[in-house]
Amino acid sequence: MIRILRIFSGTGWYTPAFGADGSDTAKFLEAACYTLVKRDDPKLSSHVEEQIEWIRTSQWDDGYVNSYFTLVEPENRFTNLRSLSSRPC
Numbered sequence: 106m107i108r109i110l111r112i113f114s115g116t117g118w119y120t121p122a123f124g125a126d127g128s129d130t131a132k133f134l135e136a137a138c139y140t141l142v143k144r145d146d147p148k149l150s151s152h153v154e155e156q157i158e159w160i161r162t163s164q165w166d167d168g169y170v171n172s173y174f175t176l177v178e179p180e181n182r183f184t185n186l187r188s189l190s191s192r193p194c
Contacts, residue, residue: 130156 137153140146164170174182 130160 134153134156137149141150141153160170163172163175165175169175169182171182
């Protein structure tokens with residue numbers, strides 16, 4: 106998802122592969138934050154802050170974040186909740 110978030114900041118490209126491209130970034134952020142609670146790591150903290158900023162800037166005005174529907178089918182968000190992960194978590 107890092108490359109997807111870079112698209113929103115104007116520094117990346119996107120080729121849709123599947124509808125759920127964001128879970129790896131979420132897993133990284135969770136693990137990184139647990140690590141930062143245990144020990145100070147300025148480099149890791151910088152990566153976390155960068156990814157948080159990319160997520161923040163990619164959100165729609167209503168808070169929605171989904172890379173596939175934002176970039177490929179924005180008119181179809183929330184139309185296939187069972188299969189395409191277009192649901193709020």
